[in-house]
Structures are given as structure tokens and as C-alpha cells.
Amino acid sequence: MDAHIRKNREQQVARTIKALQQNNIMATFVPSSDKVPSMVASLLAKGEAVAVGGSVSLKETGVLDLLRNGTYDFHDRYAKGLTSEQIREVFLDSFRVDTYFASANALTEHGEIYCVDGTSNRTAAMLYGPKQVILITSWDKIVPDLASAIVRVKTTAAPANAIRLGVDSFCNKNGKCLSPTCTTNNLMAVGAGICEHTICSNYVVFSHQMIKDRIKVLIVGESIGY
Template identity: 65%
Template sequence: MDTHKRSIKMLQVERTIKSLAKNNIEARFVSSREEVVPTVASLMKHGQSVAVGGSVTLDETGVLNHLRSGSYVFYDRYKKGITKEELDEVFLKSFTVDTYLSSANALTEHGEVYCVDGRSNRVSAMLYGPKQVILVVSWDKIVPDLISAILRVKNIAAPANATRLSTGTFCTENGKCINAACDDRHLMALPAGACEHTICSNYVVFSHQQIEGRMKVLIVGESIGY
């Protein structure tokens, strides 16, 4: 990236980190994906229990492979040959782990974390249960405000994830949500019945956290994930 563009981007990162801190969310910046695993490892202890939310970012940064190293008790939702019953058990165990790792759909410069889920095992564990939550988030996901976060999911994150999951929804065919704009009646959610197989079922905004430092955000200076 051009040094001048990068300097402007870093100002946005700095604003976001300061705002997250005011919401009791500990945030830090790393310049490349190669720094992610060492940083994540520094925040965890050998032998602790860990689980993850569905995340392309964790795969692309090598975090998933690190968790499989044997250093942790890892409840692996991606384990080869896992059955539906075993997956349900992993999701339930995720609520009691020492550290839960995932990504987010957007970060706002106001210090908010925005996530949209289908089944919502991810946001459930982020909200309550695990002693520590670590989110690995590309700096591409930083937006000015909540409206921009909503639009980012509708036009970028959700269509990409729906295509990855082969949902056959409107966005997989058209590259954007069936209700791609925000309006006063349907700010976040779709109109009732608009998308039968939607993966956008529940919408969560994480703002001021009552437990200081429980939620940690690692902002990566690269384009990673959706």
C-alpha cells in the first residue's frame, strides 16, 4: 500500500482502538497476518480450553492450525468427519471455555463491534460464557458508523459467506442483499419472509462491556476474511 494511503488508514485504526478502549474492549494493531498467531498465543495459556466461531479470518491467519498444535484443549468445530450431534456438543462446550476466538463483521470508529449470524452460536459465546473473547479482524472491516457496518454486511460479508456456504440465497446470485439499503423500517433485519434461507437471522451490536478486557480485538493491517 502507498505510504500516504497507509498513514491515513492508520489514523482510522488509531481512532477505532481509542474508541474500543472507552467501551472496555482491549484492542491492538498488528501490521501483517504473520504476527497474528504469536500475538494470539501471548494472550493464552498452555492447556486452557478454547473454541472458535465460524471464521475465514482464523483460517487465513493460521490461528486454527495453531489451536490444533496440542497446546490447548480445542473443541474443533471443523474436525474432519464431525457429526451433527458432535457439532452441537462443541457449540455447547464453547460457552464454558477459557478463550473463545472468532472474527467480526465490522468495527466502527465509535468503538462498536457488529456481528450478524444465522444460527448464532458465535454471537452467543461472544456475549456470555467464555472468560476471554479474542476477535481477529482485518482493518478492511473498520467503518465510520453503525449504518456503514450494516451496509457492509448486506453488500460484502453476507453475500461472500452465503456463497461460501452455498445457501442459494438472493445474494449468492446477485452479489448483494435482497434488501441492500437501510431504511427506517428495516434498519438491520430483512422484511419478514424476504429471504427464506437467509444466514442473517440475528444482529448484535457490542458496545460498552461490563467486564473490562474480556473482549479483545486484534486489528490486522491486511485484507483478510469477509
Template identity: 50%
Template sequence: MDNNLKTIIEKRIAKTIRNLEKNNMQACYVESRADAVNKVRELMSEGQTVAVGGSMTLYECGVIDLLRSGRYRFLDRYEEGLSRDEVEKIFRESFFVDTYISSTNAITENGELYNVDGNSNRVAAICYGPKSVIIIAGYNKIVSDIDEAVDRVKRTAAPANAVRLSCDTYCSEKGECMSLARGETGMACGCSSPARICCNYVVSGYQRVKDRIKVIIVGEQLGY
């Protein structure tokens, strides 16, 4: 990366971290995806029960490989051969784990996490249940404010995830949310497809339980 661009990005990251900390979330910056895995290892103890939210970032970083190493009791939603009922059981058991690991759809420079979910097991666990929540995000997830976060999901995160999950939605076909084509500005505006992945919208601001949520910002572009 060009050093001048890196300097600007790191300034945005530093501002974001300061505001996450003001919102009672622990936050740090690591330069690489390998460093992110090492940080996750630092934040957990061997033998802990761990679950994850659906995330390309966790695969790209190597976090899934870490969790499958045998050091942890991993409730592996991605294990081959699981039935839908077995996956749903893992989703429910995830509320009682020691550590829940996920990415986020966006992080604002004001120190807020913005997440949109279809099944909503991910946003539910971020909000309540697991003793500790670790969020890993590339710097590409940083936005100025909630309005930009909403736009990011409609133009990038939701369409890409809809394609990844083979969802028959407007955004997977056209590459953006239907609401943008219609000129609708509401956060929850969108299609009425049974396969819609944008059903519940959560902004995580100031936290009552200090440092329950731990945010690792990575100096690489990761996920959608």
C-alpha cells in the same frame, strides 16, 4: 501498500482502538497476520480450552493451525467426520471455554463490534459465556458507524459467506441483500429463505467486564 494510504489507514485504526478501549475492550494493532498469531499466543496459556466462531480470517491468519498444534484443548468444529450433532455439541460446550476466538463482521470507529449470525452460536459466545474473547479483524472491517456496518454486511459479508456456505439465498445469487434491491433500509430486512444466514444482529458497545473482549486489528485485508 502505498505509504500515504497506509498513514490514513493507521489513523483510522488508532481512532478505533481508542474508542474500543473507552468501551472497556482491550485493543491493539499488529502489522501482519503472522503478528496476529503471535499476539493470540501471548493472550492464551498452553493447556487452555479454546473454541472458535466460524471465520475465514482465522484460517487466513493461521490461527486454526496454532490451535491444532497440540498446545491447547481445541474444540475443533472443523474436524473431519463430525456429525451435525457433534458440531452442535461443540457449539454448546463453547460457552464454557477459557478462550473463544472469532472475527467480526465490522468494527466501527466509535469502538463498537457489529455481528450478524444465522446459527447465532458465535454472537451468543461473544456476548456471554467464555472467560475471554479474542476478536481478530483486518483493517477492511473498519467502518465509520453502525449504518455503514449494516451496509457492509448486506453488500459484502453476508453474500460472500452465503456463497462460501453454499446457501440458497438471494444474496448468494445476486451478490447483495434483497433488501437493497427493494429499497428497504431496516437492519433486519432481507429474504425469507430457509437458508438465510442473517437472523440475529448484535452490537457490542460498552462492556461491563473490562478487557474480557480483546480486539486485534491487523494491517492487512482479511476475511469478508
């Protein structure tokens, strides 16, 4: 990356980190994905219980390998041979872990975290239960405001995830949402019943947190995840 463009991106990261910290969310810049595992390890204690939400970023940065091969009690939703009921039990157990890992769909320069989910086991655990939540997020996910965050999900994150998950949604087939822009009628969701197989069921904005630094965001200076 051109040094001047990188400097500009780092300035955007710095603004976002400051705003997140003002919302009682710990935020740190990690220059490259290869440095993420060691940063994560420094935030964990030996033997503590950990779990993850669905996230491409966790795989691409090596966090999943760290949790599987480290000295942690990992409730692994991806373990081979799990039945649907066993996966559900992992999701429920995730509320009781010490640390929960996930990513975000967008970060705003106002210090907000924006997430959209289908089954919503991820956002549920992020909201309540685990003592600590660590989000691994690319700097590509930083946007100016919530309106831009909504558009990012409609045009980038949701289509890519629908393809990954094999969901027969409009965005899977067309590369963008039925309503890819923000309007007063379709600010977040599309009209009732229009997208039968949507993966966008629940929309959560994390703003000022009551428990300081419970949520920690590692912003990676690379393109990772969706």
C-alpha cells in the same frame, strides 16, 4: 500499499482502537497477518480450553493451525468425521472454554462491534460464557458508524459468506442483499418472509462492556476474511 494511504488507514485504526478501549474492549493493531499467531499465543496459557466460531480470518492468519498444533485443549468444530449432533455439542462446550476465537463483521469508529449470524452459536459465545473472547479482524472492516456497518454486511460480508456456505439466498445469487441500504423499514433485516434462506437471522451490537478487556480485538493491517 502507498505509504500515505497506509498512514491514513493507520490513523483510522488508531481512532477505532481508542473508541473500543473506551468501551472496555481491549484493542491492538497487528501490522501483518504473519504476526497474529505469536500475538495470540501471548494471550493464552498452556493447556487452556479454547474454541472458535466460523471465521475465514482465523484460517487465513494461521490461528486455527496454532490451536490445533499447540498445547491447548481445542474444541475443534472442524474436526473430521463429526456428526451434526457432535458439532452441536462442540458449540455448547464453547460456552465453558477459557478463550473463544472469532471475527467480527464490522468495527465502528465509535467503538462498537457489529455481528450478524444465522445459527448464532458465534454471537452467543461472544456474549456470554468464555472467560476471554479474541476477535481477529481486518482493518477493512472498520466503518464510520453502525449504518455503514449494516450496509457492509448487506453488500460484502453476507454475500461472500452465503457463497462460501452454499446457502441459496438472494445475496448469493445477486451479490447483495434484497435491501442493501439502510431505511427505516429495513434498517437491519429485510421484510418478514422475503428471504427464505437468509443467513442473517440475528443482529448483535457490542458496545460498552461490563467486564473490562474480556473482549480483545486484534486489528490486522491486511485484507483478510469477509
